Every structure is written in structure tokens, then in C-alpha cells.
Amino acid sequence: MQVLVTGAFGNIGSSAAAQLRAQGHEVRLLDVPTRANLRRAQGCSDVVWADIRDADAVQRAVRDQDVVVHLAGLIPPQVAENPELARAVNVGGTENVLEAVARHRSRIIFASTLDVYGHTQHLAPPRRVDEPTAPTDEYSGHKIRCEELVRRSSQPWAIYRFGDVPPNETRRPHPIMFAIPLDNRIELVHRDDAGLAVANGVTADIWGRTWLIGGGAGCQVRYRDMLGRALDAFGLGALPESAFSTDPYCTDWLDTAESQRVLQFQRHSFEDIMSYVVEYSRPPLAARLVLPLVRPLARRHILKLSPHF
Numbered sequence: 001m002q003v004l005v006t007g008a009f010g011n012i013g014s015s016a017a018a019q020l021r022a023q024g025h026e027v028r029l030l031d032v033p034t035r036a037n038l039r040r041a042q043g044c045s046d047v048v049w050a051d052i053r054d055a056d057a058v059q060r061a062v063r064d065q066d067v068v069v070h071l072a073g074l075i076p077p078q079v080a081e082n083p084e085l086a087r088a089v090n091v092g093g094t095e096n097v098l099e100a101v102a103r104h105r106s107r108i109i110f111a112s113t114l115d116v117y118g119h120t121q122h123l124a125p126p127r128r129v130d131e132p133t134a135p136t137d138e139y140s141g142h143k144i145r146c147e148e149l150v151r152r153s154s155q156p157w158a159i160y161r162f163g164d165v166p167p168n169e170t171r172r173p174h175p176i177m178f179a180i181p182l183d184n185r186i187e188l189v190h191r192d193d194a195g196l197a198v199a200n201g202v203t204a205d206i207w208g209r210t211w212l213i214g215g216g217a218g219c220q221v222r223y224r225d226m227l228g229r230a231l232d233a234f235g236l237g238a239l240p241e242s243a244f245s246t247d248p249y250c251t252d253w254l255d256t257a258e259s260q261r262v263l264q265f266q267r268h269s270f271e272d273i274m275s276y277v278v279e280y281s282r283p284p285l286a287a288r289l290v291l292p293l294v295r296p297l298a299r300r301h302i303l304k305l306s307p308h309f
């Protein structure tokens, strides 16, 4: 099959594209030419450098494609930094993709998120596909709006609501890390399992339905479990509870029985995910050697990011 992946050099996109190619599909990669994306694109063929807001460029990229995997978009915390741009990219970009898909008679897999369920910690887990959605911020509002648009498409569509997919790149500490209550349920999914769900989806009977993409029972943890592991890898140790919000935040466990039955993508455990998170978040050896000396300073630096502390 000919498959276009938008946002192809992102966290899920790069894994999805590699696995689609490994399965023998002809894959076209569309993304914006940031410095990081240009580096990641080295050695790749059939790359289209285009802004998803450019309707003409999107039309050209979608021509002749059997399936469009639409991942291009801004995610938190970038959405809050520039909400207008984020809306233009997330909602406007999806409108462009849907117009192109309709014109060229392609199918679309749209990347959504578990954030669409809103605040659900007071409900019994797991979240199921048919539960109501409730926007809690710009990002979840964009995804809910896009899901509505996708469901109205004249062409076959599928919506993937992803759980938390940690990237395999270093992330700088950001205030958002304090926004999630430590006891929140959160379901992780390995980026290669997320990519496999996409790759297996293009030839599966997924059309006209919404799918929950989480790592399964073994990847259903509490936020403190995953954060604790990352902080230990830094050599920083646990941070005070009072640094973390107690306001509701939209993470939860997902019912993935049906998506696993159809897509057969859950191959990695919580330990597997944490091992790459630790590998990429760990400072270099030299920094680790001096860390015991500067530990109090490093902890203070991170704690300063907390609006609650």
C-alpha cells in the first residue's frame, strides 16, 4: 500500500513510518523542516517538507496515497505556549488533510489522545471507547473537534486515542511535570508499540471506529511510579509531595482489549518503556559523577519550576 505519514519525524511518526516500511508498504513522509527533523530525515527517501497548514501542499502529498496516517500536530506543553498557532496546526491542518483525503479517495487514521476524556480519576477505570468526552484545555478541545470532523468524513476513517507515549529523546524539565497529581492513574505505551498499532492498522479491519492505544495492564501505573524512576535515573531522588498539583488532570487507564485483539501491538512492558526513558533522560557520565556534589542545587533548580512549591 501507499501510505502517507504526516508528522513523520515525530515520536510516534518515526516509529510508525519505520514499521510500515518494514512491512513492505511504500511510505511518504511529510513534516516541517525543523533542524531536528532535517537531522532525523538523513537517509530517508520520499520526504515532503511541508506545513500541514498549506492546503495545496497537503493536496499534492495525499495524491495516490491509499492511507493517510495523520499525526502532524502540536502537543502539550507547546499548545499552551501558542494556542492560536496550535489551533491552526491541529484543527486547520486536519481540515486540510480531510479535504485532500476526500478528493483523492484515501483512508485516514487520525491521532487523538486519552486527554479527550477529561478529568476521570473519580470514575472507576478503565476508560472505554464509548464514554463521553470533555475538553479540559486547548489541546483536548482541538482533538475533540478533529474527532468530530474525522467522523463526518466521506472516506473510511479510524481514530487512535493514544495513552502516554514517552519519547526516546531527552526532555528538559518543564513545569508540566508538576501539573499531574502523583496518585493519578496513567497508562504508558512504548513508542514502538504505538508505531506498530499504526502499521498493523492500515491492513486491518479498523475503519469507522475509535481505538484505544495503551500498553495494557502491565503499563497501567501511577504517575509517581514513572516519575520516581526517571528522577532516580537522574540521581535526584523523590521530590516533595507539596510540589505537585492536586487539581484533576486528564490521564487514566484504558480498556485496550479490543484494540489489542485486532491490532496485536502490545509487545513491551513498563520496564521496557522506563529503560529507554532512563537511558535518554540520564545526564552524561561526567555530569553524573559530580551530581552528588550539586544534587541540592539541581533539586532546587527543578523545584523552582513548580508553581505549587
Ligand SMILES: O=c1ccn([C@@H]2O[C@H](COP(=O)(O)OP(=O)(O)O[C@H]3O[C@H](CO)[C@@H](O)[C@H](O)[C@H]3O)[C@@H](O)[C@H]2O)c(=O)[nH]1
Binding pocket: 006, 007, 008, 009, 010, 011, 012, 013, 030, 031, 032, 034, 037, 051, 052, 070, 071, 072, 073, 074, 075, 089, 111, 112, 113, 162, 163, 165, 167
Ligand atoms: O506545525 C507543526 C508542528 C508539528 N509538526 C510535526 O508533528 C509531529 C508531532 O510529533 P511529536 O511532537 O513527537 O508528538 P507525538 O508524541 O508523536 O504525538 C502524536 O501523538 C499525539 C497523541 O499522543 C497526537 O496528539 C499527535 O498528533 C501525534 O503526532 C512532529 O513530527 C512535528 O514536526 C508539524 O508537522 N507541524
